[in-house]
Amino acid sequence: MxxxxxxxxxxxxxxxxxxxxxxxxxxxxxxxxxxxxxxxxxxxxxxxxxxxxxxxxxxxxxxxxxxxxxxxxxxxxxxxxxxxxxxxxxxxxxxxxxxxxxxxxxxxxxxxxxxxxxxxxxxLLAPVSDRELAEFVIRDQRDYWRPALDNAALWTRDVWVDLGLLTFARATVTLREGRLISKREALELLPRLGAPVEVVEDIRRRRYGDPGPAVENRAALARGYLGPAIDELVAAYD
Structure with missing residues (x-):
């Protein structure tokens, strides 16, 4: 290996x-x-x-x-x-x-x-409290990912679409339940959170199978979903 x-x-x-x-x-x-x-x-x-x-x-x-x-x-x-x-x-x-x-x-x-x-x-490392973890996750969504949505050029790169959606799903579970989940679990959750299914499946194929042709307008779909989704998440827990 x-x-x-x-x-x-x-x-x-x-x-x-x-x-x-x-x-x-x-x-x-x-x-x-x-x-x-x-x-x-x-x-x-x-x-x-x-x-x-x-x-x-x-x-x-x-x-x-x-x-x-x-x-x-x-x-x-x-x-x-x-x-x-x-x-x-x-x-x-x-x-x-x-x-x-x-x-x-x-x-x-x-x-x-x-x-x-x-x-x-x-x-060697001090433990992380649930409050410290939640505060970081909120800041990350509010101060990093939300402003990044205004830079359309970034989202033409696959990594931004992938990480933007996956990080949002993982942040949602951390804030709701206080636990961390894997990227695979995040992919399973995203459709239930209202994420565009075709983009989620595109991420799944490229991570776990054959990439295939890119989904048309994946950047616009991801940005259109994440903007209000992040706003709603932050408003609920900030």
Missing amino acids: QTDALLDRFLADLAPLAPVAVWAHGSLAGGDYQEGRSDLDLIAVLPSITPRTVWRLAKLHARLRAEPLSRQLHCTYLTPAADPGLRHLTWAHEELFKRPVSPVTRRELHAFGRVLDGKPPAE
């Missing part, structure tokens, strides 16, 4: 930096992973992160580019005492930048995180 080979190579190359822990979250940990289609979402806890560490990590990821699926590998680097809500060094989309570890990611790690090396998340 190419995924296992990539993870083995990553862990071996990371070993000289003496990681305290390496965890997987997202679909790789949650049981909905699709090789070649899903991202490999990782968190690595290192003893310290110095300028030399950053240089070594950049070299590590550059070497990994020769491996199949390397574009899907995303990893955020923390130190044991770090506040996860701050911005942390991250490799994703083939570059290094900084971003926080969201409450959703932290809840995933506590609920079903996969330990690839070292200590479990419970020993």
Whole structure:
């Protein structure tokens, strides 16, 4: 399996930096992973992160580019005492930048995180309360996804339609029930939430089967649905 080979190579190359822990979250940990289609979402806890560490990590990821699926590998680097809500060094989309570890990611790690090396998340990460999780989900829908609907050009890309609809369904369940669901569960739920069925089926085919021809006007259908749907969700829980 190419995924296992990539993870083995990553862990071996990371070993000289003496990681305290390496965890997987997202679909790789949650049981909905699709090789070649899903991202490999990782968190690595290192003893310290110095300028030399950053240089070594950049070299590590550059070497990994020769491996199949390397574009899907995303990893955020923390130190044991770090506040996860701050911005942390991250490799994703083939570059290094900084971003926080969201409450959703932290809840995933506590609920079903996969330990690839070292200590479990419970020993290094504070738990996420239901209130903190809900507040983050509301902000994400209200301040990120809702304004993004005004940028029509973004939605011509499949990833925006896919993630926009899936994230909305997952946010709905988190706010209603306080739990996280997989992308597969989100696809099952979306038609019951009133999402355009042809777009949902298009996402399902591309994630789990043969893509086939694109649905005409999928961007307009997704945006037309998500605008009022997000407004209604936020108004109910904000």
